[in-house]
Amino acid sequence: MKSVFFITRQSFFLFFMTFMLFVLSSGCGPQKKYTGPYLPDEELVIIRPTDKVFTHVKILSIDETEITHGPAGIAIHPGEHSMIMEAVLDYPFLDKYLYFEQSLNVNLEAGKKYTLHATILPLRNEGFAWISDDDDPEKMIVKKYAPAIIPLPNYP
DSSP states (O other): OHHHHHHHHHHHHHHHHHHHHHHHHHTOSOEEOOOSSOOOGGGSEEEEEOBOSSEEEEEEEETTEEOOOOTTOEEEOSEEEEEEEEEEEOOTTSSSEEEEEEEEEEEEOTTOEEEEEEEEETTTTEEEEEEEESSSTTOEEEEEEOSOOEEESOOO
């Protein structure tokens, strides 16, 4: 009788873990952040910020719509868009955070996936942002230098 209880407990644990994996993975897809008619996934554009170790990149807004997103990215209609992004360098040997915010205008093609990158060079006190096509990472869609790097004493 003890072994039947043990098997039932294992089955319950396996079911619970499978259920939790399903729940957690359902929230990992790209968020749809567009207005207008419904489009199938293959006609949308996916854009996501890069995940570099010391440089945090975040999309703040697209076409004046504030964005909150996860690492999977944002689904939007193809075409011309204006985007506001921020980049923060939190290199451990610096005594402050370096920050810049920038506006980018970009034309995005349907069915493509793009990545937003940023770099801050602390010794030169400059930075820049660029968007690359995930199918061809060497192809830059847009590249723009930061107008000013701001030192911050702390960053959330």
